Structure formats: C-alpha cells, structure tokens
Amino acid sequence: MYYIGVDLGGTNIAVGIVTEEGKLIKKRSIPTLRHREYQEILKDMGELCANIVKEEGIPLEEVASVGVGSPGTPDPVNGILVYANNLKFHNVPIRTELQKYINVPIYLENDANCAALGEAVAGAAKGYKNSVTVTLGTGVGGGIIIDGKIFSGSYYGGAEIGHHVIVADGEQCTCGRKGCWEAYASATALIREARIAVIRHPESGVAKLVGGDINLINAKIPFDAAQSGDPVGQELVDQYINYLGIGIANMINILQPEIVVIGGGVCAQGDNLLNPLKEVVQKNVYADGTLKTQLRIAELGNDAGIIGAAMLGK
Amino acid sequence: MYYIGVDLGGTNIAVGIVTEEGKLIKKRSIPTLRHREYQEILKDMGELCANIVKEEGIPLEEVASVGVGSPGTPDPVNGILVYANNLKFHNVPIRTELQKYINVPIYLENDANCAALGEAVAGAAKGYKNSVTVTLGTGVGGGIIIDGKIFSGSYYGGAEIGHHVIVADGEQCTCGRKGCWEAYASATALIREARIAVIRHPESGVAKLVGGDINLINAKIPFDAAQSGDPVGQELVDQYINYLGIGIANMINILQPEIVVIGGGVCAQGDNLLNPLKEVVQKNVYADGTLKTQLRIAELGNDAGIIGAAMLGK
Numbered sequence: 264m265y266y267i268g269v270d271l272g273g274t275n276i277a278v279g280i281v282t283e284e285g286k287l288i289k290k291r292s293i294p295t296l297r298h299r300e301y302q303e304i305l306k307d308m309g310e311l312c313a314n315i316v317k318e319e320g321i322p323l324e325e326v327a328s329v330g331v332g333s334p335g336t337p338d339p340v341n342g343i344l345v346y347a348n349n350l351k352f353h354n355v356p357i358r359t360e361l362q363k364y365i366n367v368p369i370y371l372e373n374d375a376n377c378a379a380l381g382e383a384v385a386g387a388a389k390g391y392k393n394s395v396t397v398t399l400g401t402g403v404g405g406g407i408i409i410d411g412k413i414f415s416g417s418y419y420g421g422a423e424i425g426h427h428v429i430v431a432d433g434e435q436c437t438c439g440r441k442g443c444w445e446a447y448a449s450a451t452a453l454i455r456e457a458r459i460a461v462i463r464h465p466e467s468g469v470a471k472l473v474g475g476d477i478n479l480i481n482a483k484i485p486f487d488a489a490q491s492g493d494p495v496g497q498e499l500v501d502q503y504i505n506y507l508g509i510g511i512a513n514m515i516n517i518l519q520p521e522i523v524v525i526g527g528g529v530c531a532q533g534d535n536l537l538n539p540l541k542e543v544v545q546k547n548v549y550a551d552g553t554l555k556t557q558l559r560i561a562e563l564g565n566d567a568g569i570i571g572a573a574m575l576g577k
Numbered sequence: 578m579y580y581i582g583v584d585l586g587g588t589n590i591a592v593g594i595v596t597e598e599g600k601l602i603k604k605r606s607i608p609t610l611r612h613r614e615y616q617e618i619l620k621d622m623g624e625l626c627a628n629i630v631k632e633e634g635i636p637l638e639e640v641a642s643v644g645v646g647s648p649g650t651p652d653p654v655n656g657i658l659v660y661a662n663n664l665k666f667h668n669v670p671i672r673t674e675l676q677k678y679i680n681v682p683i684y685l686e687n688d689a690n691c692a693a694l695g696e697a698v699a700g701a702a703k704g705y706k707n708s709v710t711v712t713l714g715t716g717v718g719g720g721i722i723i724d725g726k727i728f729s730g731s732y733y734g735g736a737e738i739g740h741h742v743i744v745a746d747g748e749q750c751t752c753g754r755k756g757c758w759e760a761y762a763s764a765t766a767l768i769r770e771a772r773i774a775v776i777r778h779p780e781s782g783v784a785k786l787v788g789g790d791i792n793l794i795n796a797k798i799p800f801d802a803a804q805s806g807d808p809v810g811q812e813l814v815d816q817y818i819n820y821l822g823i824g825i826a827n828m829i830n831i832l833q834p835e836i837v838v839i840g841g842g843v844c845a846q847g848d849n850l851l852n853p854l855k856e857v858v859q860k861n862v863y864a865d866g867t868l869k870t871q872l873r874i875a876e877l878g879n880d881a882g883i884i885g886a887a888m889l890g891k
Binding site for chain 2: 414420426427431438506509515517519555
C-alpha cells in the first residue's frame with residue numbers, strides 16, 4: 264500500500280507518495296495562493312493528490328489514505344481545520360472536501376506534529392518510541408511522539424512546546440505571552456538579538472559581516488562571526504544555545520523522551536550547535552545528572568512534514 | 578479483591594487497604610526511622626502490610642498486590658528503588674525484600690506519581706483520562722496521568738514538572754538549576770519571599786502578623802495579611818499566584834490535560850487561591866484563549882499517595 268502525505272503551507276502545497284516504510288518516492292508542489300476560497304485551494308490539493316497517484320501508475324485501491332499536515336488547530340477526529348491564521352481558514356471540512364477528488368480515508372494533523380512523526384518513522388528518531396522534535400524557524404515548533412504516536416493533549420491543542428515560558432515577564436512572544444521559549448530559541452529571536460548587537464557594537468565582527476546593515480542579518484551570521492573569533496558573535500551564539508538548552512532540558516525533565524530531534528534552518532550549523540547544546544542540556548537535566556535522552560539533528564528537512572502526514576494513516 | 582498501598586516517607590510509613598474502586602478502608606502508620614539499614618525498614622513495612630490485612634480478616638488470596646510510593650527514583654520494572662536521597666537508599670530491591678513478608682505482586686512508583694494516580698482514580702480528577710496533579714509543598718511535586726496511567730517518560734525520570742525553568746537564571750533551586758518553577762511556586766518559595774518582605778517592610782501587615790519574627794512565617798501568613806487588606810501581603814499573594822499560573826499554563830500548553838489538580842498545604846486557601854489562579858492561567862494559555870483544561874483543588878490530601886500506590890496493581 265501507498266500513503267499520500269500533504270504539507271499544506273501558507274506558500275506552497277507539497278504532496279508526496281510514501282511507502283509503508285516511510286520512504287518518500289515522489290513529490291510535487293504547487294503554490295497555495297492562500298487568499299483564495301478554501302474550496303479552490305482544496306480542489307487544487309485534491310487534484311494534485313489524484314494526479315500524482317495516476318502519474319505513478321498506482322491504482323487507487325493501493326492508496327491507503329491521504330494525510331494532511333496543516334498549520335493552526337486541526338480537529339483530527341472530524342477532519343476539520345478549526346483555525347489557521349495564515350490561511351484564513353475557519354472550520355474548513357478538509358476531509359469531505361478532499362474526498363471529492365480522491366476518495367480514500369483522509370487524516371488531518373498539525374504540521375509540527377507531522378514533522379515529528381516523520382522524523383520518528385523515517386528520520387533521526389527512527390527506532391525510538393518516545394521522541395520530541397523541535398523545529399527552530401520563524402517560531403519554535405514542536406511535536407511529541409509517545410509510544411510511536413503523536414501526542415497532542417486532550418483537545419489536540421497540546422505540544423505547543425514553543426509556547427512555554429522560560430523567562431517570566433521576558434521578551435514579547437507573537438502568541439501574546441511574554442517570555443516564551445519561542446521568543447528566545449527561534450531563528451527570529453537570534454536575528455533580533457544579533458540586530459541589537461550590531462547597533463550596540465558597530466565595531467563587531469557580526470556588524471562587519473553585514474556591512475552594518477541589520478536587514479542583512481540571518482541566523483547564520485552570528486555563527487559565522489563566532490567562528491571567525493568575534494567575541495560579540497560568540498556571545499550571541501552562547502546566549503542562544505543557552506536558552507535553547509534550557510527549553511530542551513525542560514522538555515526532558517517533563518517528558519523524558521528517548522531522543523530530542525532538532526530541526527529547522529539553524530541546524531545547518533551541525534556540531535557547532537549540537538556540541539555546546541549538549542553541554543547546556545547536560546547541566547540542566549534533573550536527577551543524578553545522567554543525560555539518558557539523546558540529542559540529534561533532524562534528517563528529513565522539509566520532507567518530514569509530508570512523510571509524517573502520510574504516516575497518519577498507518 | 579483488595580489492594581495495599583504504601584506511602585514510604587522520610588518520617589513515616591503509611592499503609593492502607595484500598596478497594597477496587599479506590600476507597601481507603603483502613604490505614605496505619607509507623608515511624609520510618611530512616612537512618613536504619615534498608616532491610617530493617619522494609620521488614621517493618623512488610624510486617625505492617627501483612628498485619629493490617631490480618632487485622633481486617635482479609636485472606637491473602639484476596640490481596641491483589643502491594644504498591645509502594647517512594648521518594649526518589651524507582652525502577653518500576655524491576656521493583657528496585659534506584660535512589661532516594663532522604664532515605665539514603667541506593668539500588669534497594671524493594672520487591673524481593675517485601676515479598677519475604679507478604680508474598681503478592683509488588684509494584685513500585687515515585688510518590689508524586691502515586692498521588693496523581695490517587696487523585697485520578699478517586700479524587701479531584703476522577704472521571705478524567707488525562708490529568709496533571711501539582712503538589713505545592715516544600716517543593717513542587719507533580720504527576721502526569723495519560724489515558725488513566727502514570728506517565729513518567731522513557732526512563733521513569735520524567736514528570737519532574739517542578740523542575741522546569743520559568744525564570745532563566747532566576748532563583749536558586751535545590752536541584753542545582755536556577756529559576757525552576759519549584760523555586761517560585763512551592764510553599765518554601767512563598768515563605769522565602771514573605772521573609773524578604775517582612776525585612777523590607779517591617780510596617781506591613783505581614784510583619785505584624787508574626788510580630789516581626791521571620792521564623793514564624795508560614796505559607797498561610799501572606800494570604801491572611803492580604804485578606805485583612807495589607808498591600809504587602811496582597812503583592813506577595815499576587816506574585817506567587819502569577820508564578821504558579823505561569824507554570825500551570827506551561828503544563829497546559831505542552832500536555833493539555835483535561836484537568837490540573839492542585840494539592841499541598843497552600844490549597845487550604847481554596848477559592849482565594851483558585852479564582853485568581855484561573856485568571857492568570859486563562860491569560861497564559863496558547864491558541865484561541867479558550868481554557869478547556871479544568872483547574873481544581875485536590876480532594877484526597879495525604880491519602881492520595883496511599884490510594885495511588887494501591888492502584889498501581891489494578
């Protein structure tokens with residue numbers, strides 16, 4: 264049997280065919296054109312699902328399901344996307360709409376949860392029953408896998424690990440609270456701090472790398488500056504990793520997964536991120552100080568969401 | 578069938594007989610005398626279990642199991658208490674020792690997890706599948722129930738919810754980290770802040786209530802002062818409830834249980850604690866601002882641990 268996975272984003276809709284083992288064998292993507300009515304968006308999505316299957320010569324009887332990973336708040340039981348800010352979707356009946364175009368069982372889940380499931384089935388957390396996947400991007404996304412299944416709390420709104428406060432009354436978070444982990448450990452947060460550093464320290468290596476233009480700063484710049492020996496860059500990196508590590512240690516103290524997987528653009532830093540991060544986490548875990556939980560960089564990149572969405576039907 | 582529950586504390590060992598419905602029908606307690614060898618302590622515990630059953634005229638065939646709730650780090654699979662600081666226990670074979678005195682299946686769990694299970698089976702969280710129980714005492718203890726079962730992570734060391742950092746680089750916690758929830762939301766933390774307030778504000782209502790003697794302060798004093806209109810007392814209470822609420826909102830954003838149960842001495846405040854706490858939590862939960870998770874005061878008091886320990890075998 265084959266499993267179709269859909270990653271519904273604000274910019275693109277990506278659809279892939281996934282094997283029982285979680286291998287992505289074909290992928291296609293179309294623009295979401297998100298300002299349209301949901302019926303039009305879901306028509307494109309449904310037709311893309313149907314077409315990709317046809318193109319691969321897979322009979323519909325061999326398609327087990329379509330799984331959709333969406334931003335916002337899905338109601339997986341009823342297949343309804345309750346709310347997605349980016350898409351201006353409100354109580355959209357994803358399941359019944361999609362079945363007009365491809366009549367197989369339709370599953371729906373939050374995209375961060377799908378990414379976590381993807382990494383658990385076929386990525387960095389493969390072989391582990393309990394994992395937490397953290398994605399460091401515009402925000403801090405997260406997914407919790409317990410006993411091989413997505414854990415999202417009692418009303419599908421849990422696992423919002425980016426929105427646990429690590430600095431009471433701290434930096435403003437986009438969610439309205441102050442001091443969320445996301446406001447310290449997202450790429451956005453690192454960029455914010457780097458901009459402040461450039462303004463304060465125009466003589467720094469960080470400032471030189473962008474010719475003093477704070478708009479040119481991305482999450483890679485502070486790491487580059489640190490590696491070239493710039494103390495301001497090093498401090499930015501150290502501080503960022505410290506906050507990242509505090510949140511990861513919090514997750515370990517609460518959930519104690521076998522493995523924490525870290526994804527998102529910042530992870531391109533590889534061991535430059537992972538090694539100091541492990542030290543911070545080690546210092547911060549509870550109990551006898553033995554860190555039993557593994558830390559690893561995500562392996563599937565953007566495909567994690569598609570693969571995880573597909574595996575919802577397995 | 579009957580279930581025996583044991584609450585192994587640093588001061589007392591409490592043993593109770595519990596029905597299948599989680600009703601405590603008989604309870605007895607003896608001093609732990611914790612500086613003794615573990616063999617002696619477990620002999621007393623085992624004999625007390627055997628005796629209480631005999632006294633009630635219950636035949637051994639009707640005793641399903643003995644469950645032990647202990648501080649520290651138990652290994653529930655092997656029935657070994659890996660580590661308990663209070664008791665100077667290190668890799669103590671609770672199961673095999675106890676079976677010398679009462680030969681039934683023996684279960685072992687962390688005491689805070691047992692209290693959470695007790696509240697879930699027969700207390701404030703009865704009827705809910707997913708709950709978090711927070712106990713506000715010397716520390717902040719916690720237990721997580723998912724699908725009616727204790728969730729303690731991959732290596733039985735999770736659910737240490739008191740040891741998630743809510744103020745990075747904040748107050749020193751007994752665990753070695755800085756800024757743990759426990760360092761802000763325990764009774765100990767409230768007493769610490771009240772002592773500081775008495776030193777800073779000798780004219781305050783809080784100070785008057787204890788005649789200026791900081792050693793007389795307990796967790797009730799700031800609440801009493803607040804209720805009599807003392808602004809210093811009110812600020813202490815507001816600040817305490819704010820930190821308590823931040824941590825509870827964190828738990829909801831991560832775990833989204835159906836209910837959070839709050840236990841421990843501070844809960845004697847009842848609605849004076851619960852009502853403002855609900856407001857803080859409501860303001861701090863993620864998503865559309867609807868607080869689906871219930872908040873409730875614990876119902877079983879110290880019996881929660883015995884009942885939960887007994888229910889380990891069910």
